[in-house]
Amino acid sequence: MTSPNGAHDGAVTGRAANAMRVTVVGAGVAGLTCAHAFAQRGAQVTVIERRSGSGQGCSWYAGGMLAPWCERESAEPLIAELGLESLDYWRREVPDVPNEGSLVLAQPRDLPDLRRFSRRTEGYEWVDGARIAALEPDLEGRFDQGLFFPTEAHLEPRKALAALTRRLTDEFGIDMRFEADGSDGAGDEADLVVDCRGLAARDQLADLRGVKGEMLVLYSTEIALKRPVRMLHPRIPVYIVPRGDGHFMIGATSIENDERGRVTGRSMLELLGSVYALHPAFGEAEIVEIGADVRPAFPDNLPRLRRRGKTIYVNGLYRHGFLAAPALARRAAELAFDGTRFPEVMDEDPREW
Amino acid sequence: MDALTPNAAGLADAVEFYGTRVTSRLLLGTAQYPSPAILSEAIRASGAEIVTVSLRRESGAAKAGQSFWQIIRDLGVKVLPNTAGCKTVKEAVTTAEMARDLFDTPWVKLEVIGEDDTLQPDVFGLVEAARILSRDGFQVFPYTTDDLVVAEKLIAAGCEVLMPWGAPIGSGRGLNNPYGLRSLRAHFPRVPLVVDAGIGLPSHAAAAMEMGYDAVLLNTAVAKAGDPVRMARAFARAIEAGREAVIADPMEVRDMAAPSTPVMGRGVFGE
Numbered sequence: 001m002t003s004p005n006g007a008h009d010g011a012v013t014g015r016a017a018n019a020m021r022v023t024v025v026g027a028g029v030a031g032l033t034c035a036h037a038f039a040q041r042g043a044q045v046t047v048i049e050r051r052s053g054s055g056q057g058c059s060w061y062a063g064g065m066l067a068p069w070c071e072r073e074s075a076e077p078l079i080a081e082l083g084l085e086s087l088d089y090w091r092r093e094v095p096d097v098p099n100e101g102s103l104v105l106a107q108p109r110d111l112p113d114l115r116r117f118s119r120r121t122e123g124y125e126w127v128d129g130a131r132i133a134a135l136e137p138d139l140e141g142r143f144d145q146g147l148f149f150p151t152e153a154h155l156e157p158r159k160a161l162a163a164l165t166r167r168l169t170d171e172f173g174i175d176m177r178f179e180a181d182g183s184d185g186a187g188d189e190a191d192l193v194v195d196c197r198g199l200a201a202r203d204q205l206a207d208l209r210g211v212k213g214e215m216l217v218l219y220s221t222e223i224a225l226k227r228p229v230r231m232l233h234p235r236i237p238v239y240i241v242p243r244g245d246g247h248f249m250i251g252a253t254s255i256e257n258d259e260r261g262r263v264t265g266r267s268m269l270e271l272l273g274s275v276y277a278l279h280p281a282f283g284e285a286e287i288v289e290i291g292a293d294v295r296p297a298f299p300d301n302l303p304r305l306r307r308r309g310k311t312i313y314v315n316g317l318y319r320h321g322f323l324a325a326p327a328l329a330r331r332a333a334e335l336a337f338d339g340t341r342f343p344e345v346m347d348e349d350p351r352e353w
Numbered sequence: 354m355d356a357l358t359p360n361a362a363g364l365a366d367a368v369e370f371y372g373t374r375v376t377s378r379l380l381l382g383t384a385q386y387p388s389p390a391i392l393s394e395a396i397r398a399s400g401a402e403i404v405t406v407s408l409r410r411e412s413g414a415a416k417a418g419q420s421f422w423q424i425i426r427d428l429g430v431k432v433l434p435n436t437a438g439c440k441t442v443k444e445a446v447t448t449a450e451m452a453r454d455l456f457d458t459p460w461v462k463l464e465v466i467g468e469d470d471t472l473q474p475d476v477f478g479l480v481e482a483a484r485i486l487s488r489d490g491f492q493v494f495p496y497t498t499d500d501l502v503v504a505e506k507l508i509a510a511g512c513e514v515l516m517p518w519g520a521p522i523g524s525g526r527g528l529n530n531p532y533g534l535r536s537l538r539a540h541f542p543r544v545p546l547v548v549d550a551g552i553g554l555p556s557h558a559a560a561a562m563e564m565g566y567d568a569v570l571l572n573t574a575v576a577k578a579g580d581p582v583r584m585a586r587a588f589a590r591a592i593e594a595g596r597e598a599v600i601a602d603p604m605e606v607r608d609m610a611a612p613s614t615p616v617m618g619r620g621v622f623g624e
Contacts, residue, residue: 074387120579209389209420234523256389256421299424300390 019044020336023190025182027054029062029157029321030314031196032164033329036093038194039172041333046190047168048180055161057198058293061215062321063241063251064157065228066090067102069123069149071323076302078344079320082327087153089326093167094160097153100227103127103135104147107277113232114145124149138223138279154228156243157322192336193311199258199296201315205306208315210258210294214267215251217243218275220285231278238274247288250275254319263292295319305332305345312336366600368567370514370545371460371492373431375402378562379592380433380547381585382572383407389424391581396428399585404430405462405570407437408452422455433494435462440475442482449486461486462494462516462549462570472522472550476503480510487511496549499533501540508544515544516570519561520551523573527557531564538565555591562595563603 020043024035027049039045051057068083091097104124106114118124124147133140135148168174195201202208225242241249253267268290275282298304298316303324306313312332317324334340367374381401386392396404406425425432434452439445442465449461465482467475474497483493487510495507499517507515517537520526528534529551538546548561549570558569569592578584 076387116577209424258420297388298390299388299393301388 020192021190022046022192022194022336023048023182024194024196025049026057026196026198026200027051027165027176027178028057028059028196028198029055029161029325030198030317030328031194032161032168033089033325034194034196034314034332035168035174036164036172037326037329037333038336039168039174041337043192043333043336045168045172046175046177048177048182050179050181052178054165054176054178055158058213058295059157059161059321061213061252061291061293062157063215063228063239063249064155064160064322065102065152065239065241066097066154066323067149067152067228068323069121069152070102070104070230071320072121072123073117074120075320076300078302079323081344082303083320083323085327085330086323086325090155090160090322091153093326094155094163096159097155098227099151099153101148101150102152102154102228102230103132104149104230104232105132105139105143105278106146106232108144110232110234111145113234114147117232118147123151135227136225136229138225138281139229142279152228154241155322160322191310194332195311195313196315198315198317199294201296201313204308204311205313205315207298208296209256209299210260211297211318212255212257212259212292212294213252213319214255214263214271214292215249215253215290216268216271216287217289218248218250218282218285219246219288220248220281221246222281222284223279229278231274233274236270236274238271238278240275240278248275248282248285252319258294260294261292263290295321303328303345304347305335305342306348307335307346308348366596368545370403370494375431377402377589378568378596379558379589380405380549380568380570381575382435382570383425384437384572385576386581389421392576393424393428395575395581395585396430398582399575399589401585401589402430403433404428405433405435405572406456408434408448408455431460432456432458433460433462434458435496436464438466439464440466442478442485445478445482446485449482449491453491459490459492460494461491462496464496474498474518476500479503480506483507483512484510494547499530499537501533501537504537504541508541513544514547515541516547516549518550519548519557522550524551525553525574526551527553528560528564531560534561534566535564555587558588559591559595559598562592563598565599568592 022038022043022045024031024047027047035045035047066087068080072080127146127148129144132143132146199210228241230239250271295318296315297318301318303316314328314332331342367376377400379399379401380403382405434456436445436448445465465475465478466472483495486493493512494514495512496516504515520529545567547568547570548566552558552571553574561569575581575584
């Protein structure tokens with residue numbers, strides 16, 4: 001095993017001959033951020049991905065909200081901790097991460113949900129109708145109360161991962177092999193395999209399960225939003241993330257089900273009904289895309305690093321792919337290079353390695 | 354804390370649903386928990402022996418929800434599949450049939466929702482679906498209102514358990530109509546009665562038990578609590594307290610004060 005070469009000097013030309021050879025399996029948000037973290041430490045990284053390009057699994061359908069405080073309402077404190085680190089990563093490493101914060105709203109009859117939300121988290125300020133209108137002029141007169149999380153951000157997952165992929169190839173000379181499943185022996189000569197296959201890794205990680213999420217993309221020029229808006233509802237919470245150029249991503253259902261691809265009418269009815277309640281302009285919007293995928297989750301819905309033999313598994317990112325991946329990737333690299341243990345995300349003792 | 358307190362006949366205090374005896378009088382829903390791990394822990398902390406599982410949303414193509422159901426099965430509790438969210442008789446019957454195949458049980462918690470804002474049962478559809486399912490060999494736990502006549506018709510349709518609401522699902526309002534619930538209890542002294550839905554606090558559940566209800570079914574109050582595991586335990590204790598109180602035969606309420614220490618003749622025994 002080689003020692004680290006230090007950050008950023010592992011570029012195409014200057015790589016040490018004895019660099020750690022790492023094969024990352026999977027080019028979603030977990031795989032790409034791991035490839036980045038290992039390359040920064042001087043590893044010679046190969047990424048293999050069974051699809052034809054990067055970011056085409058769960059990451060393709062992600063909301064891209066970088067909202068550690070909003071997630072804190074329903075997730076363990078660990079997610080907020082990983083999220084804050086990841087938020088810095090995305091702001092630093094990819095372009096176009098608007099720092100507009102996020103807004104949480106509820107219809108007057110669902111105010112108890114808003115109060116409950118506020119009790120479970122921090123990093124927000126209560127905003128009244130006038131303030132909501134100042135933040136989002138198109139929502140003027142529609143809501144009396146809300147929570148504004150000024151330090152949160154969002155990104156466009158597909159653009160962000162495309163930008164990251166370009167950096168990995170151009171700046172770090174990482175070999176990206178698409179439509180490859182590893183049967184060409186790419187992992188054989190590697191010193192280390194970083195398995196970021198998501199739910200496909202269930203063949204090795206028996207406690208992984210799938211949680212289905214459905215989303216849609218709308219196009220409308222009649223309404224503009226600067227930041228993600230979450231609408232609370234006892235049964236059908238929904239979020240809407242502005243993607244620029246009149247596009248809005250609406251998500252996402254969360255169904256205990258590992259069936260890929262199928263989108264139900266009921267789910268679309270619920271998502272569309274909720275955004276229509278946010279603003280009637282969405283009723284006239286064009287449906288650009290609908291989609292669904294299955295997020296990998298462990299029973300506590302928290303992500304894990306597991307090391308077995310020469311493989312490190314990075315998995316169980318659940319609804320928190322973009323929020324957790326960079327922080328996990330850094331930990332995976334430090335585990336490999338420095339032997340650092342991260343008990344908060346490691347439930348198996350890696351010292352047997 | 355002793356759920357096995359013997360009753361007058363010297364038997365453990367148990368309630369029987371369609372011939373199945375359980376000692377825990379708390380039935381828990383399994384939706385809306387922060388994670389399956391917390392769900393499992395909450396169920397263990399509650400001591401519940403029966404949990405309801407919603408089929409409709411989790412089903413999709415057959416068996417697509419297996420990993421979640423496996424987590425439930427691993428708890429070793431009895432599963433009461435429900436038809437949550439069904440709005441028509443046909444939907445409810447189809448969902449019940451799917452549940453029987455998946456969970457291998459004739460039990461079904463029958464919900465036929467009639468109104469979106471209150472999630473009030475469509476009692477007409479409910480009675481019809483209960484009749485169809487009972488005839489087909491199902492053991493139906495109908496989620497109903499506190500209406501006495503509807504209850505009669507559900508019994509006639511073949512139901513041997515009734516589950517009147519405390520308040521609308523997820524509202525946490527407690528027992529909206531104590532009079533109605535009391536009348537129902539008095540009218541059906543031998544039918545197992547379960548207050549289902551609307552419970553927000555352990556005191557609501559204790560009140561239902563003190564009225565002589567056989568059990569309480571709830572979900573949101575535990576799942577959406579800040580600490581679901583602790584809240585599950587709180588409910589278990591409240592329900593045991595309410596049940597103990599009924600067995601202990603509470604005092605009568607009276608208008609005039611009745612001092613617990615005799616006023617006249619004080620000191621008689623002391624001299």
